[in-house]
Amino acid sequence: TQLLEQSPQFLSIQEGENLTVYCNSSSVFSSLQWYRQEPGEGPVLLVTVVTGGEVKKLKRLTFQFGDARKDSSLHITAAQPGDTGLYLCAGSHSGSARQLTFGSGTQLTVLP
């Protein structure tokens, strides 16, 4: 059972289009991370957000953490085929373990 719901589950777009992926939960997280995973590889960290309302930009990617720290979004501007992959959000709670609770993932395909 995934406590973090991601939408959409699948997204196929043309190169140059913009897109937004959503990550929602009923739980409050002390921090939230976004990962990208390619086939046959482990997830690779893109960003960590820790403050409610925080916005971080990484080149064409914009990440936002909700004010209540229960939800987050990832916006990609002018998508490129190299952006193709499985995007995962993951939350962690304060405490020493910092284990991650992952969302169900959004499979993005950017067509040339």
Add this chain to the structure above:
Amino acid sequence: GAGVSQSPRYKVAKRGQDVALRCDPISGHVSLFWYQQALGQGPEFLTYFQNEAQLDKSGLPSDRFFAERPEGSVSTLKIQRTQQEDSAVYLCASNLWAGNTEAFFGQGTRLTVV
């Protein structure tokens, strides 16, 4: 090596067979996690080590699953009497220190039980 290394990359096991999956974390990383990722899903937490101590094993799905990290570095995840529902990718991740959220993942071991 510079990253988290897992072996084998692929494992096919007959139902009922025991398997052992190995994780070499980044040198000096205190925390080590095991996750299970079913096809088309996000990873799910299995167990956590801080050095050699297994502090949380609440995610292990049954007593057929056992993990160890005897010297606080390499870890092994063992699955006894494998069943088809154990088929998944098993991911290992390590953190530099206990409170750090930046986890570095290995490439995973894809286990297929036939």
